[in-house]
Amino acid sequence: MTSPAPRIRTAGPDDVDALVDLVESAYRGQRSRGGWTHEADLLGGQRTDAAMVAAAVTRPDGVVLVAEDGTGIVACCQLERHDDHAYFGMFAVSPGRQGGGLGRELLAEAERYAREQWHAGELRMTVIVQREDLIAWYERRGYLRTGELSPFPYGDERFGVPLRPDLAFETLRKKLG
Incomplete structure (x- = not known):
């Protein structure tokens, strides 16, 4: 049985x-291992x-988009409006729904929203450099690696407990329009 369209x-x-x-469920712990995009090994x-998500949901220069079906919220992403671009983050798809096109659909909607609602000319994001499979997925959707690296916030457990010492983020970008 297929799930209803979100x-x-x-x-x-x-x-x-x-x-x-x-x-x-999409990124950490045993539940995340049901999908392909988890960070449980990193x-x-x-x-x-809840405080971080509440701030994202109520941010005056941002929006959180959700995809829901008859079972509830099955995917989400956050957009932040900046002067010369929009930032894309907090992208999650329920592990049981990964690999079926839902993430691709939500990413396309986020791009459309940033372009049409905010007139953003570019969408940017940061991805942990060790997530090569995820970076390749974004590249197939037109995102370019910039080589711009930023450090992982070691010591700030609000973002997780690193399981290796070499984590860093790379900025990816895509021109919109």
Whole structure:
């Protein structure tokens, strides 16, 4: 049986708990291993918490988009508006729904939103450089590696507990329009 087509909408404060659960299930712990995009081999601890998600949902210069079907929220992403670009983050797809096109659909909607609502000319994101399979997925969708690296926030457990000493982020970008 196939899942119903998701509906994409803007998240609100009532969605915070479901979003925290979704993001945690997609990235950390044993549940995340049901999908292909997890970070469970790179990081332990939490990926996010209710305060961080609530801040994203209520941010005046941002939006959290969610995809939901008859079972609830099955994917999400965050967009932040900047002067010369939009930033894409907190991208999560329920492990059981990964690999079926839902992430690709939500990413395309985020690009459309940034371009049409904010007139953003570019979408940027940061990805852990060790996530080569994920970076390749973004490259297939037109994102370019920039070589711009930023350090992982070691010592700040709000973002997880690193399981290796060499983690860093690389900025990816895509021109919109």
